[in-house]
Amino acid sequence: MTGQPDLPDTQMESLRGAYVYETPVRLWHWINALSVVVLSITGYLIGVPLPTTTGDASEWYVMGWMRFFHYVSAYVFTIGLIVRVWWAAVGNRYARQMFYLPIWRRSWVSELLYQLRWMLFAERRSMLYLGHNPLANAMMFTLFLIPSVIVTITGFAMYAEASGHESWQYAAFAWFIDLWVNTQDLHTIHRLAMWVIVLFAIAHIYTAVREDIMSGQSMISTMVNGERLFKGRGVIKR
Amino acid sequence: METFYEAMRRRGVSRRRFLKFCTMTAASLGLPPAMVPEVARALETKPRIPVLWLHGLECTCCSESFIRSAHPLATDVVLSMISLDYHNTLMAAAGHQAEEIIAEITTNHKGRYIVAVEGNPPLGDDGVYCIVGGKPFLHQLQEACRDAMAVIAWGTCASWGCVQAARPNPTQAVPVHEVIRDKPVIKVPGCPPIAEVMTGVLSYILTFGTLPELDRQGRPKMFYSQRVHDKCYRRAHFDAGQFVERWDDDGARMGYCLYKMGCRGPTTYNACSATEWNDGLSFPIKSGHGCLGCSEKDFWDRGPFYNRLTDIDQFGIEKNADEIGAVAAVAAGAAVAGHALVSAGQRLLQKRGSDDDNA
Numbered sequence: 001m002t003g004q005p006d007l008p009d010t011q012m013e014s015l016r017g018a019y020v021y022e023t024p025v026r027l028w029h030w031i032n033a034l035s036v037v038v039l040s041i042t043g044y045l046i047g048v049p050l051p052t053t054t055g056d057a058s059e060w061y062v063m064g065w066m067r068f069f070h071y072v073s074a075y076v077f078t079i080g081l082i083v084r085v086w087w088a089a090v091g092n093r094y095a096r097q098m099f100y101l102p103i104w105r106r107s108w109v110s111e112l113l114y115q116l117r118w119m120l121f122a123e124r125r126s127m128l129y130l131g132h133n134p135l136a137n138a139m140m141f142t143l144f145l146i147p148s149v150i151v152t153i154t155g156f157a158m159y160a161e162a163s164g165h166e167s168w169q170y171a172a173f174a175w176f177i178d179l180w181v182n183t184q185d186l187h188t189i190h191r192l193a194m195w196v197i198v199l200f201a202i203a204h205i206y207t208a209v210r211e212d213i214m215s216g217q218s219m220i221s222t223m224v225n226g227e228r229l230f231k232g233r234g235v236i237k238r
Numbered sequence: 239m240e241t242f243y244e245a246m247r248r249r250g251v252s253r254r255r256f257l258k259f260c261t262m263t264a265a266s267l268g269l270p271p272a273m274v275p276e277v278a279r280a281l282e283t284k285p286r287i288p289v290l291w292l293h294g295l296e297c298t299c300c301s302e303s304f305i306r307s308a309h310p311l312a313t314d315v316v317l318s319m320i321s322l323d324y325h326n327t328l329m330a331a332a333g334h335q336a337e338e339i340i341a342e343i344t345t346n347h348k349g350r351y352i353v354a355v356e357g358n359p360p361l362g363d364d365g366v367y368c369i370v371g372g373k374p375f376l377h378q379l380q381e382a383c384r385d386a387m388a389v390i391a392w393g394t395c396a397s398w399g400c401v402q403a404a405r406p407n408p409t410q411a412v413p414v415h416e417v418i419r420d421k422p423v424i425k426v427p428g429c430p431p432i433a434e435v436m437t438g439v440l441s442y443i444l445t446f447g448t449l450p451e452l453d454r455q456g457r458p459k460m461f462y463s464q465r466v467h468d469k470c471y472r473r474a475h476f477d478a479g480q481f482v483e484r485w486d487d488d489g490a491r492m493g494y495c496l497y498k499m500g501c502r503g504p505t506t507y508n509a510c511s512a513t514e515w516n517d518g519l520s521f522p523i524k525s526g527h528g529c530l531g532c533s534e535k536d537f538w539d540r541g542p543f544y545n546r547l548t549d550i551d552q553f554g555i556e557k558n559a560d561e562i563g564a565v566a567a568v569a570a571g572a573a574v575a576g577h578a579l580v581s582a583g584q585r586l587l588q589k590r591g592s593d594d595d596n597a
Contacts, residue, residue, distance in 0.1 A: 047547055048560065049498060052481040052489050062479025119577075121584060161505075165453065165463050174454055181398070181455055181535040184505040188548050188559050195563025199570050206574040210581055 016236070017229040020094045020130050021222060024087045029223055032080050035073040036197060039151075042070040043194055047187070071159070078152050094131040098140045108134050111237070119207075126215035128236045130228055136207065143200035147193040154190040158183065242281040242444065245321075256281075263441045266434055266513075268460055280445045286321035287444055288343050288351040290382050293326045294375045295368045295402045295411050296357025300393040301327055303430035307437040308517035326370075337371045340382055348385040352443065355379065356392045358399060359417055360409035367409040376417060388449055389414060389423045390439065394532060397425035397457075404538035415456065422449055425456040427508075429532035434513050435461045457507065466529050467503035469511040472496070490526060500544040501528030508533040 021029075045066055053060045088096045102108045112134035117123045119135065127133065132140065157176040160169035161183060177183060212219035218229040230236060240248075246256055260278040264271070291301075305328075322328065324339045331339060343351050357375075360367040365374030383389055391414040394400040402411040415423040426439055439458055442450045450458040467473065475481070476495040483489055483498060497504070503511070506529050510521040522529055528544070531537040540548045547558035557565075 044560075049479060049481060052483055052494060052498075053479045054488075057474040057478040057480055060478035060480065062477075064477040066479075121580060161465060162468070165459065178454055182505065182531070182537065182540060184502065184531065184534065184537075184540045184548055187505065188550060191547070191559035192550075192563065195559065195566060198563065198567055202567065202570045202574060206578065210578065214581060214585065 017218075017227050018130055019226050020092070020228045021226040022087075022091055022095065023226070024083070025091065025095050026223055026226055028080050028084045028087070031076065032084075035077040035080065036201065038069055038073040039077060040194055040198060042066050042073070043191070046070060047191060074152075074155055074159075077148075078156075081148060081152065097132045097137055098145060101138060101141050112138060125234065126211065126217075128215070128217050128230055128234045130236060133211075139200065139203060139207075143196055143203070147196040147200070150193040151190055151197070154186045154193070158186050158190065240286065241283060242286050245286060246281075263438075263445070266438045267442055267445075277441075277445050280447075284444065284447065287387075288321050288323050288347050289354055289440075290340055290343055290351060290386075291322060291325035291328075291354045291356065292375075292379060292382055293370070294355065294357030294359050294379065294395070295409065296393070296395050298327055298356070299430040300356045300395075300436070301325070303428075303433045304392075304436050305433075306516065307433035340378070344382060344385050349387055351386055352388055352390060352440075353379075353382050353386045353421075354390040354392055355396045355414050357395045358402070358411050358413055360402065360411040361417075362408065362410035367411075379414070379417065383418045383421055386421055388443070389418055389421045391415065391423050391425045391427075392436065393431055394427045394429045394534075394537070397427035397533075398535040400429060401538050404536070423456055424449060424452065424458060427457065427462075427533040431533070432461075432509055432513055432515060435509055453507075455507075461509045461513075462507045462533075464507070464509075464512075465504060466506045466508055466511045466523070467501075470495075470503055470523060471511065472523060493526075496523060496526075496528040498546060499528045500542065500546055502531030502534070502537070502540075502543075503529040506531040506534050 046063070049066075050062060053062055085099070088099050111127060114123060114127060115133050115135035118126050131137075153173060153176050156169050156173040160167060160173050160177070163169050177186065180186065180189075208219045208223075211217065212221075216230060216232045216234065218227070222228045243256060246259075247253075251259075257274075257278060260281065261271075261274050264274045264277045269277070293301075323343055324336065326336075329336060329339075357368075359365060359374070359376040359379055361376065365376045368375040370378050391397045395402065395411075396414045399407070399411055399413050402409060403413070415425070424439065426436060428435070435458075438461065439450060442458075442460075450460060453459050453463060455462075467476070470476075472493060472495045475493070476497055480492075480494040481489060481498040482494050482496050485499070495501070501523065503523065510529070511523065514521045514524070530543050531540065534540070542549060545558065547560055549556045549558050550562065
């Protein structure tokens with residue numbers, strides 16, 4: 001554990017920075033991003049397959065490979081999520097932020113509204129945060145974490161259909177099928193959750209780039225080397 | 239009460255044919271050859287199980303399917319096998335005479351008879367939408383089930399509700415397990431269920447005196463543990479990515495996979511692709527039409543039947559997940575582009591302002 005960075009809350013002119021995202025968090029972020037890309041593309045093409053192939057069926061394995069890559073990246077995604085939850089428990093405080101919304105903290109709520117106004121061009125300056133700002137935190141929780149849990153459960157429930165009654169997937173996830181019974185609904189929910197994650201990706205990438213340029217704090221390089229850098233004045237919030 | 243074997247002999251079935259029948263029954267239940275004598279002994283010694291076959295809101299397609307069973311043998315054998323004492327369309331009795339049979343069986347065979355239900359009870363307006371013998375069907379069902387050993391829910395109506403329970407379900411039809419809660423209910427869904435599956439379930443109960451192993455949804459595992467897709471003979475075309483794109487295209491003529499035409503095989507638990515229909519003659523996919531998923535809950539409300547993706551009409555419009563997702567993604571993309579433009583403009587203005595300050 002690296003502990004909490006010791007930063008004076010004073011206003012300084014020089015470039016200030018601190019190590020916030022530990023290696024497992026950064027590694028997870030990029031592996032997870034890659035798996036989401038593979039999962040979304042293959043998943044989309046499983047529901048809406050590519051134009052038909054012709055010739056002998058034994059010469060092709062298009063849907064087979066599509067499903068194979070979907071399953072492999074699904075395992076990467078799921079195991080990554082589990083490791084990430086574990087790291088939230090043992091890592092520094094910034095590793096935990098994504099997993100809860102501190103709505104009971106009045107300052108968090110008012111800063112969430114401030115960040116919203118900032119994104120709507122109603123505030124001239126962004127606040128500075130070592131970790132996630134409240135708006136980013138809210139977005140990660142609602143548009144990434146929750147749909148991720150939903151795609152994982154529905155995904156494994158559908159996996160259990162193919163692997164059969166004796167499989168561990170069936171033992172672990174068949175209860176979820178009971179909620180809808182008709183497994184066509186699992187496909188629909190799975191797909192809707194995928195689209196929510198696509199929306200998240202659009203908003204996430206855009207706001208990361210924008211904040212990197214406009215808010216006076218580093219974003220993209222932080223997810224590469226773990227260092228949050230601040231330029232200019234301003235009180236840094238934890 | 240006479241045994242199944244006695245009833246068969248009385249109907250002129252030879253011992254040889256009887257043993258053949260036992261072999262077929264064992265095979266259809268997935269039992270090893272060594273179990274054939276067990277089946278024969280059971281049918282020779284055990285008294286026939288009385289069956290009350292009730293009809294609620296339904297179309298009689300389950301009965302139509304049932305009487306076409308090929309393995310176990312056809313009509314007369316099956317009918318003598320289970321001592322079908324009450325069946326609206328098949329029994330000779332009518333009127334009060336017929337209704338008395340129910341009272342007779344339920345009092346004289348307490349806990350040793352089976353109620354097979356075709357169709358389901360409508361609960362709306364005190365059940366007036368289905369009257370049997372002058373009473374709402376719900377009452378007949380509850381009376382008949384009171385001392386039953388088990389209840390078999392024939393077909394999708396009795397198992398899940400089927401078409402009469404589809405939105406908006408004006409008669410409030412409900413599946414059997416929602417009104418009969420104190421008895422084991424075996425669901426044998428399908429619209430109709432496969433004849434051999436129906437007789438297979440009955441012959442299992444008769445042979446072993448116990449109910450078949452059920453899955454989490456209450457369906458016999460031996461017939462409903464796999465999807466149509468898992469055993470489909472066109473599965474190789476699915477894995478290869480060879481699909482029918484339009485009716486009557488080359489792919490349709492070549493027998494390619496019907497997935498893109500909305501086939502529900504991947505989400506439908508039934509034995510169609512294994513046992514097929516009409517003595518193994520064919521099944522929908524083999525005839526070139528996708529599976530409708532008729533043995534699944536609310537399959538009427540999971541349309542369109544010719545689209546892979548189900549419409550979501552909770553939003554008041556008929557759109558599937560992709561259409562909703564794509565619209566949202568395009569909207570988000572446009573919002574991002576607009577936001578970026580405004581941000582860039584604002585930044586430009588600020589810069590110009592600070593340049594002016596410096597000058």
